[in-house]
Amino acid sequence: MSDITKLTLIETIEALEKKEFSEEELNKAYFERITKLNPKLNAYLEIEKNSCGIPAAIKDVISTKGIKTTAGSKILSNYIPQYNATVIDKLSEQNISIIGKTNCDEFAMGGSGENSAYGPTKNPWDLNKITGGSSSGSAAAVAADLCVFSLGSDTGGSIRQPASLCGVVGLKPTYGRVSRYGLFHMASSFDSIGPITKSVEDAALVLDWISGADGHDSNCFLKASPRRAARGRLAKIGVPKEYFAEGLDPKVKIVIEQAIKKLEELGAEIIEISLPHSQYALAAYYIIVPSEVSSNMGRFDGIRFGSERGDFGPEVQRRIMLGTYALSAGYYDEYYVKAAKVRTLIKQDFEKAFTECDVIVGPVSPTTAWNLGEKIDDPLKMYLSDICTISANLAGIPGLSVPCGFSDGLPVGLQILGKQWDEETILDVGEAYEQATDWKKEKPKI
Amino acid sequence: MNYEPVIGLEVHVELNTKSKMFCRCSADYFGKEPNTHTCPVCLGLPGALPYINKAAIEACMKIGLALNCSINEVSRFERKNYFYPDLAKGYQISQYRWPLCINGYLILDNGQKIRINRVHQEEDTGKLTHRDSETLIDFNRSGVPLVEIVTEPDFRDVQSVRDYAKKLQQLFRYLGVSNADMERGDMRLEANVSVRLVGQEELPNYRVELKNINSFRFMAVAIEYEIKRQIGAIKAGEKLSQETRGWNADKKCTYLQRSKEEANDYRYFPEPDLPEMKVDRLQATVDSIKAKMPELPWEKKERFQKEFKLSISQTAILTESKELADFFEDTVKHGQGHDVNGVQVANHIINKKINIKEVLPTQVIEELRGKKVGIIEDERELEKLAKQAMEENQKSVEDYKSGKVVALQAIIGGVMKLSSGKADTSKLKSILERLLTYA
Known part of the structure; x- marks a missing residue:
């Protein structure tokens, strides 16, 4: 079979059950494709050769026993973890094998993939463009069919945004749905592990596999994710006016509006809603996240493992300094405490909005993938590209990115946000949209 | 200042x-x-x-x-x-x-x-x-x-x-x-x-x-x-x-x-x-x-004083550890019906420096009862023993006379030795004091 690697996870499982090909053939097909394409894309930092299991790619901030895990950082260039993250153990129970560790922004800090110490990942749709980040390699590997699915992590949009810019499905679950045990800490109260897949159905399946309490993550206390009952149910959809404000690329806006129209045609009720505190989200996010970062990075003091702190890249150093400052005596109340209050207001915005609607839709990213190097010297511009995704992390709610078209040949993703613990409805809406459109069939030509 | x-x-x-x-x-x-x-x-x-x-x-x-x-x-x-x-x-x-x-x-x-x-x-x-x-x-x-x-x-x-x-x-x-x-x-x-x-x-x-x-x-x-x-x-x-x-x-x-x-x-x-x-x-x-909160040390201390009529210093010693306090109470319990009271048990445990790891509460009671049964209360017999002890402890007698009251303890100890601990202490004390004053 020539197009084994084009199959979705569910199709792959079915094909294996029908013995259309063997696990060995499956692994070989992917391995050959990686060997051929990875040098162009730089999606993988580490490649494993397996002969069994279903090959998945794992973002390099997730601890894998015996497999080098660098977090895209020079600090951990030779770090081999002695333990598996919970998600890895859960996946191996499902006959999933790790085909490689994917490139990412250093310690998941960045929105373009360019902050990796091992060079940026290239966008499979245009090798001169960024993939988005920080789960750059995980999104590119799925888009280029270099794995069946991948795991990423999302602290401010790091799953949804690269999924959007690479034309694949990305799911950020509710904070606490999936155990973070083994996910290298970036901002502990924001970090979520989630799947990047070739279909919405795949994302639902992987979520089901990896979620549930493990006795290691105190914030992950629900036993398992609810099985999805209703399929293709269409909900009352809220469209926040704040997500269509200044800064949104007009061409992207048109694609998103067409997608919303499609949902309406499918029977959804569309209403305009407001998330009034959205304008403060970025400021609050860039106080609380660096604060947590500054503390989480403290263990990399060069004494027990890892190299000298001078080996941190500029973005990590910037966040350590910002966070250390924000937590300092005399500034804590003015910065951290105030930002935490804004965070509560943003949570309340969503709670209120969800009394009026079941899901919220809008763009994932205000633009399509930009040129490599375009924003690298302007951190603020880079931060602004997270504007549509960070609110979900501040509020801890789930969000899905589903391919919804193209602008100048580059993919655009539709963001579907849901209530806390209600991944079910956003997956239903996403799947209904996916099945009514053909975007899933589009593949990059590389 | x-x-x-x-x-x-x-x-x-x-x-x-x-x-x-x-x-x-x-x-x-x-x-x-x-x-x-x-x-x-x-x-x-x-x-x-x-x-x-x-x-x-x-x-x-x-x-x-x-x-x-x-x-x-x-x-x-x-x-x-x-x-x-x-x-x-x-x-x-x-x-x-x-x-x-x-x-x-x-x-x-x-x-x-x-x-x-x-x-x-x-x-x-x-x-x-x-x-x-x-x-x-x-x-x-x-x-x-x-x-x-x-x-x-x-x-x-x-x-x-x-x-x-x-x-x-x-x-x-x-x-x-x-x-x-x-x-x-x-x-x-x-x-x-x-x-x-x-x-x-x-x-x-x-x-x-x-x-x-x-x-x-x-x-x-x-x-x-x-x-x-x-x-x-x-x-x-x-x-x-x-x-x-x-x-x-x-x-x-x-x-x-x-x-x-x-x-x-x-x-x-x-x-x-x-x-x-x-x-x-x-x-x-x-x-x-x-x-489930156990009785706290200070609560126990207060109760011991009230319940067993012990002195402050006795309760302080007995409640120092929970183990000793429990041992004391166990012993008192065993002593009931044998005409042994809390003060006697307390005195015995404290004075004899009973090692609670080696002795059982019942043994303490037996010791106390044995003492009671064979106790020497006869004043003439006590006087005989006292005189013998004074003979054997000339130095202590001199010390006592020169004002060192504590020397009395050494002579009491001598009597106890002669009587295998069976002398009635309070009677013995007054006999000794009398003998020493007029000796």
Whole structure:
């Protein structure tokens, strides 16, 4: 079979059950494709050769026993973890094998993939463009069919945004749905592990596999994710006016509006809603996240493992300094405490909005993938590209990115946000949209 | 002008829970091969997360409730950030703004009420060993649960500080939450010392933190030294400031460890890896701890005085450890029906220095009964024995005559020896006093 690697996870499982090909053939097909394409894309930092299991790619901030895990950082260039993250153990129970560790922004800090110490990942749709980040390699590997699915992590949009810019499905679950045990800490109260897949159905399946309490993550206390009952149910959809404000690329806006129209045609009720505190989200996010970062990075003091702190890249150093400052005596109340209050207001915005609607839709990213190097010297511009995704992390709610078209040949993703613990409805809406459109069939030509 | 000290005490106690504070490693690290009680969590490996040990929280609440604290409506863990090689994560998980237990007190023997500001939960660090030019790290202790008990600056003399610390040690052992062994580092003391003019209402505008104190005795001498040093400095016109000082046991003096300028900014903030703890969710635990709370040492002391008509010094000895107190009560119970009362049991246990590990309560009763049966009460016989003992203890007789009243004990001892302990002590005493006066 020539197009084994084009199959979705569910199709792959079915094909294996029908013995259309063997696990060995499956692994070989992917391995050959990686060997051929990875040098162009730089999606993988580490490649494993397996002969069994279903090959998945794992973002390099997730601890894998015996497999080098660098977090895209020079600090951990030779770090081999002695333990598996919970998600890895859960996946191996499902006959999933790790085909490689994917490139990412250093310690998941960045929105373009360019902050990796091992060079940026290239966008499979245009090798001169960024993939988005920080789960750059995980999104590119799925888009280029270099794995069946991948795991990423999302602290401010790091799953949804690269999924959007690479034309694949990305799911950020509710904070606490999936155990973070083994996910290298970036901002502990924001970090979520989630799947990047070739279909919405795949994302639902992987979520089901990896979620549930493990006795290691105190914030992950629900036993398992609810099985999805209703399929293709269409909900009352809220469209926040704040997500269509200044800064949104007009061409992207048109694609998103067409997608919303499609949902309406499918029977959804569309209403305009407001998330009034959205304008403060970025400021609050860039106080609380660096604060947590500054503390989480403290263990990399060069004494027990890892190299000298001078080996941190500029973005990590910037966040350590910002966070250390924000937590300092005399500034804590003015910065951290105030930002935490804004965070509560943003949570309340969503709670209120969800009394009026079941899901919220809008763009994932205000633009399509930009040129490599375009924003690298302007951190603020880079931060602004997270504007549509960070609110979900501040509020801890789930969000899905589903391919919804193209602008100048580059993919655009539709963001579907849901209530806390209600991944079910956003997956239903996403799947209904996916099945009514053909975007899933589009593949990059590389 | 007269000065008085103002002292507050911070006591750290290591809990004897089975596992560590935030992981499943054994907390029993003492004397174990280095780095054998470790896991990703207590080594601070990337991605590892803390998971709260419920038994430790319960022990902390037990201590708090015993010290008359209330359980804080909302409490949470926070991160205390600083760099030190024995600190695996680069921060210690502790409590600062939201401690578990607050606003308690403890009444000292002299009746003084010492206010307890807080009883909070935290974790221990690893241990450094310096050997020649190298430093070794052992993470077996990393993450062992610690409880910190902080008083208000209510102490005005060293004796009270000592009494307080001893009372806490006794409490930890009664509650069974810690061995509270100072030498092993189970219990650590830090004193905040400053001085002010007698009559001054407000607290001094500085305080000196005394660290590295590993015994009650050193604590007392260190504080005494520090009070003298500070009064001397003030009288010499010096301005005292916030600093941390250590105790040098060899030179018997305190020395500067860290000045105010060098103090760490710990950048405390809520530990995002752990959820907050709410009292309504803990209520069932609080109720069950209260219901199961053992009789506290000071309660036992009071009851012994009332119930058995013991003296203050007798009850103090008998309630020193829970084991001895239980032994005493068991013995009294066995004595009922044998015409042996609490005072007799207390006298016997204290005077004979009964080793409760080797003797059973029933044996004590037998001894006491045997004594009663064969007791020599006949005055003539006693006088005979007394005279013989005086013959054999000429020196003591001389001493007694020259005014050393204690010498009487030696002669009583002689009689006891001659009578195999069967002489009636009170009768013997008056006979001896008479004989010695007219001898």
